[in-house]
Amino acid sequence: AQRVTQPEKLLSVFKGAPVELKCNYSYSGSPELFWYVQYSRQRLQLLLRHISRESIKGFTADLNKGETSFHLKKPFAQEEDSAMYYCALSGFNNNDMRFGAGTRLTVKP
Amino acid sequence: DAGVTQSPTHLIKTRGQQVTLRCSPKSGHDTVSWYQQALGQGPQFIFQYYEEEERQRGNFPDRFSGHQFPNYSSELNVNALLLGDSALYLCASSPWGSGANVLTFGAGSRLTVL
Numbered sequence: 001a002q003r004v005t006q007p008e009k010l011l012s013v014f015k016g017a018p019v020e021l022k023c024n025y026s027y028s029g030s031p032e033l034f035w036y037v038q039y040s041r042q043r044l045q046l047l048l049r050h051i052s053r054e055s056i057k058g059f060t061a062d063l064n065k066g067e068t069s070f071h072l073k074k075p076f077a078q079e080e081d082s083a084m085y086y087c088a089l090s091g092f093n094n095n096d097m098r099f100g101a102g103t104r105l106t107v108k109p
Numbered sequence: 110d111a112g113v114t115q116s117p118t119h120l121i122k123t124r125g126q127q128v129t130l131r132c133s134p135k136s137g138h139d140t141v142s143w144y145q146q147a148l149g150q151g152p153q154f155i156f157q158y159y160e161e162e163e164r165q166r167g168n169f170p171d172r173f174s175g176h177q178f179p180n181y182s183s184e185l186n187v188n189a190l191l192l193g194d195s196a197l198y199l200c201a202s203s204p205w206g207s208g209a210n211v212l213t214f215g216a217g218s219r220l221t222v223l
Contacts, residue, residue, distance in 0.1 A: 032210060046213075049211065081171065086137065086152070090210045095140075095157050095209045096154050096165050096167060099144075099151030099153070100152055102151050103148070
Protein backbone atom coordinates (compact mmCIF):
# COMPACT_ATOMS: atom_id res chain seq x y z
CA ALA A 1 0.00 0.00 0.00
CA GLN A 2 1.07 3.54 -0.69
CA ARG A 3 1.05 5.55 2.52
CA VAL A 4 2.63 8.67 4.00
CA THR A 5 2.81 9.24 7.73
CA GLN A 6 3.64 12.51 9.42
CA PRO A 7 3.67 11.66 13.10
CA GLU A 8 3.54 15.22 14.39
CA LYS A 9 0.44 17.33 13.80
CA LEU A 10 1.99 20.29 15.57
CA LEU A 11 5.61 21.33 16.00
CA SER A 12 6.83 24.44 17.75
CA VAL A 13 10.41 25.73 17.89
CA PHE A 14 12.13 28.98 18.72
CA LYS A 15 13.70 31.19 16.09
CA GLY A 16 17.25 30.09 15.38
CA ALA A 17 16.71 26.54 16.63
CA PRO A 18 17.06 23.52 14.34
CA VAL A 19 13.87 21.99 13.06
CA GLU A 20 13.06 18.54 11.70
CA LEU A 21 9.67 17.56 10.32
CA LYS A 22 9.30 13.82 10.13
CA CYS A 23 7.89 11.85 7.22
CA ASN A 24 7.74 8.09 6.87
CA TYR A 25 6.36 6.27 3.89
CA SER A 26 5.42 2.84 2.64
CA TYR A 27 5.62 2.01 -1.04
CA SER A 28 6.45 -1.20 -2.84
CA GLY A 29 8.19 0.34 -5.85
CA SER A 30 10.52 3.27 -6.46
CA PRO A 31 9.03 6.30 -4.75
CA GLU A 32 9.28 9.92 -5.65
CA LEU A 33 9.07 12.08 -2.54
CA PHE A 34 8.07 15.71 -2.14
CA TRP A 35 7.53 18.35 0.49
CA TYR A 36 4.73 20.84 -0.12
CA VAL A 37 4.14 23.89 2.05
CA GLN A 38 1.17 26.15 2.69
CA TYR A 39 1.86 29.54 4.25
CA SER A 40 -0.97 31.46 5.92
CA ARG A 41 -3.55 32.63 3.37
CA GLN A 42 -1.51 31.22 0.49
CA ARG A 43 -1.90 28.24 -1.79
CA LEU A 44 -0.27 24.90 -1.36
CA GLN A 45 3.08 25.00 -3.17
CA LEU A 46 6.01 22.74 -3.84
CA LEU A 47 8.93 23.22 -1.47
CA LEU A 48 11.27 20.52 -2.73
CA ARG A 49 11.45 17.08 -4.37
CA HIS A 50 14.02 14.47 -3.52
CA ILE A 51 15.37 13.93 -7.02
CA SER A 52 16.37 17.58 -7.24
CA ARG A 53 18.66 17.18 -4.23
CA GLU A 54 18.61 20.93 -3.65
CA SER A 55 18.13 23.21 -0.67
CA ILE A 56 15.15 25.52 -0.80
CA LYS A 57 14.82 28.37 1.74
CA GLY A 58 17.46 26.57 3.80
CA PHE A 59 15.47 23.34 3.94
CA THR A 60 16.87 19.99 2.90
CA ALA A 61 15.41 16.49 2.86
CA ASP A 62 17.21 13.22 2.30
CA LEU A 63 15.49 10.08 1.14
CA ASN A 64 16.45 7.19 3.41
CA LYS A 65 15.22 4.04 1.71
CA GLY A 66 16.40 1.82 4.55
CA GLU A 67 14.30 3.67 7.10
CA THR A 68 11.64 4.65 4.51
CA SER A 69 11.87 8.24 5.65
CA PHE A 70 12.09 11.65 4.03
CA HIS A 71 12.50 14.05 6.93
CA LEU A 72 12.64 17.81 6.28
CA LYS A 73 15.37 19.71 8.09
CA LYS A 74 16.56 23.25 8.59
CA PRO A 75 19.46 24.17 10.87
CA PHE A 76 18.17 27.59 11.93
CA ALA A 77 14.42 28.15 11.83
CA GLN A 78 12.99 31.57 10.96
CA GLU A 79 9.62 33.04 11.89
CA GLU A 80 8.63 33.09 8.21
CA ASP A 81 8.97 29.30 8.15
CA SER A 82 5.75 29.03 10.14
CA ALA A 83 3.38 27.13 7.88
CA MET A 84 1.66 23.83 7.21
CA TYR A 85 4.01 21.25 5.71
CA TYR A 86 2.87 18.19 3.77
CA CYS A 87 5.00 15.26 2.77
CA ALA A 88 3.85 13.57 -0.44
CA LEU A 89 4.73 10.43 -2.37
CA SER A 90 4.12 9.04 -5.82
CA GLY A 91 5.62 6.34 -7.96
CA PHE A 92 7.86 7.22 -10.87
CA ASN A 93 5.46 5.50 -13.22
CA ASN A 94 2.22 6.73 -11.78
CA ASN A 95 0.82 10.10 -10.83
CA ASP A 96 -1.26 9.01 -7.86
CA MET A 97 0.19 11.49 -5.38
CA ARG A 98 -0.42 10.60 -1.74
CA PHE A 99 -0.16 13.29 0.92
CA GLY A 100 0.42 12.97 4.61
CA ALA A 101 -1.91 14.66 7.08
CA GLY A 102 0.51 17.55 7.49
CA THR A 103 2.54 19.15 10.27
CA ARG A 104 1.86 22.68 11.40
CA LEU A 105 5.18 24.33 12.22
CA THR A 106 5.23 27.39 14.44
CA VAL A 107 8.46 29.30 14.88
CA LYS A 108 8.33 31.49 17.96
CA PRO A 109 10.35 34.71 18.27
CA ASP B 110 -0.17 34.52 -15.41
CA ALA B 111 -2.96 33.97 -12.89
CA GLY B 112 -1.77 30.46 -12.19
CA VAL B 113 -4.44 27.86 -11.53
CA THR B 114 -7.91 29.34 -11.20
CA GLN B 115 -10.88 27.56 -9.67
CA SER B 116 -14.55 28.41 -9.48
CA PRO B 117 -16.66 28.80 -7.51
CA THR B 118 -14.70 29.57 -4.36
CA HIS B 119 -17.53 28.56 -2.03
CA LEU B 120 -20.80 26.76 -2.52
CA ILE B 121 -23.49 25.14 -0.45
CA LYS B 122 -25.54 22.16 -1.62
CA THR B 123 -27.99 19.76 -0.03
CA ARG B 124 -27.76 15.99 0.11
CA GLY B 125 -28.62 14.28 -3.13
CA GLN B 126 -27.81 17.27 -5.31
CA GLN B 127 -25.12 17.42 -7.95
CA VAL B 128 -22.21 19.85 -8.18
CA THR B 129 -19.76 20.93 -10.88
CA LEU B 130 -16.44 22.55 -10.04
CA ARG B 131 -14.22 24.19 -12.63
CA CYS B 132 -10.50 24.62 -13.06
CA SER B 133 -8.24 26.44 -15.50
CA PRO B 134 -4.64 25.27 -15.43
CA LYS B 135 -1.54 27.39 -15.32
CA SER B 136 -0.38 28.61 -18.70
CA GLY B 137 1.82 25.97 -20.32
CA HIS B 138 0.42 23.09 -18.28
CA ASP B 139 -1.61 20.35 -19.94
CA THR B 140 -2.35 18.00 -17.04
CA VAL B 141 -4.99 18.58 -14.37
CA SER B 142 -5.37 16.68 -11.11
CA TRP B 143 -8.16 16.97 -8.56
CA TYR B 144 -7.84 16.51 -4.82
CA GLN B 145 -10.28 16.42 -1.92
CA GLN B 146 -9.08 17.90 1.36
CA ALA B 147 -11.21 17.28 4.41
CA LEU B 148 -10.70 19.41 7.50
CA GLY B 149 -7.46 18.52 9.27
CA GLN B 150 -6.37 16.10 6.56
CA GLY B 151 -3.95 16.18 3.68
CA PRO B 152 -5.22 16.33 0.11
CA GLN B 153 -6.54 13.03 -1.26
CA PHE B 154 -6.07 12.25 -4.93
CA ILE B 155 -9.31 11.94 -6.90
CA PHE B 156 -8.12 11.67 -10.51
CA GLN B 157 -5.85 13.14 -13.15
CA TYR B 158 -6.64 14.20 -16.72
CA TYR B 159 -4.35 14.49 -19.70
CA GLU B 160 -5.30 14.76 -23.36
CA GLU B 161 -8.95 14.81 -22.32
CA GLU B 162 -8.71 11.35 -20.78
CA GLU B 163 -8.70 10.18 -17.18
CA ARG B 164 -5.20 8.78 -16.71
CA GLN B 165 -5.13 7.87 -13.06
CA ARG B 166 -7.81 7.53 -10.42
CA GLY B 167 -7.71 7.42 -6.65
CA ASN B 168 -10.04 5.54 -4.34
CA PHE B 169 -13.20 7.51 -5.02
CA PRO B 170 -16.62 6.18 -6.07
CA ASP B 171 -18.11 6.63 -9.51
CA ARG B 172 -20.18 9.51 -8.18
CA PHE B 173 -17.02 11.52 -8.79
CA SER B 174 -16.43 12.14 -12.45
CA GLY B 175 -14.50 14.62 -14.50
CA HIS B 176 -13.80 16.05 -17.85
CA GLN B 177 -10.98 17.86 -19.58
CA PHE B 178 -11.54 20.19 -22.48
CA PRO B 179 -9.31 20.86 -25.50
CA ASN B 180 -8.03 24.05 -23.85
CA TYR B 181 -6.84 21.87 -20.91
CA SER B 182 -9.41 23.26 -18.47
CA SER B 183 -11.24 20.71 -16.39
CA GLU B 184 -14.44 20.04 -14.47
CA LEU B 185 -15.10 17.87 -11.46
CA ASN B 186 -18.65 16.58 -11.08
CA VAL B 187 -20.03 14.97 -7.97
CA ASN B 188 -23.47 13.33 -8.08
CA ALA B 189 -25.80 12.32 -5.26
CA LEU B 190 -23.96 14.45 -2.73
CA LEU B 191 -23.42 13.08 0.76
CA LEU B 192 -22.66 14.99 3.92
CA GLY B 193 -19.19 13.45 3.83
CA ASP B 194 -18.46 15.16 0.52
CA SER B 195 -18.11 18.45 2.38
CA ALA B 196 -14.48 19.45 1.83
CA LEU B 197 -12.08 21.74 0.04
CA TYR B 198 -11.60 20.59 -3.54
CA LEU B 199 -8.23 21.45 -4.96
CA CYS B 200 -7.24 21.51 -8.58
CA ALA B 201 -3.59 21.20 -9.51
CA SER B 202 -1.95 21.50 -12.90
CA SER B 203 1.40 20.27 -14.18
CA PRO B 204 3.19 19.47 -17.40
CA TRP B 205 2.79 15.89 -18.54
CA GLY B 206 5.84 13.65 -18.33
CA SER B 207 8.59 13.78 -15.74
CA GLY B 208 7.10 16.96 -14.28
CA ALA B 209 3.61 15.55 -13.87
CA ASN B 210 4.02 15.37 -10.11
CA VAL B 211 5.34 18.91 -9.74
CA LEU B 212 1.96 20.38 -8.97
CA THR B 213 0.76 23.97 -9.07
CA PHE B 214 -2.34 24.27 -6.92
CA GLY B 215 -5.35 26.49 -7.14
CA ALA B 216 -6.95 28.14 -4.14
CA GLY B 217 -9.69 25.55 -3.99
CA SER B 218 -13.48 25.35 -4.00
CA ARG B 219 -15.02 24.85 -0.60
CA LEU B 220 -18.11 22.66 -0.79
CA THR B 221 -20.55 22.40 2.09
CA VAL B 222 -23.24 19.74 1.91
CA LEU B 223 -26.20 20.21 4.25
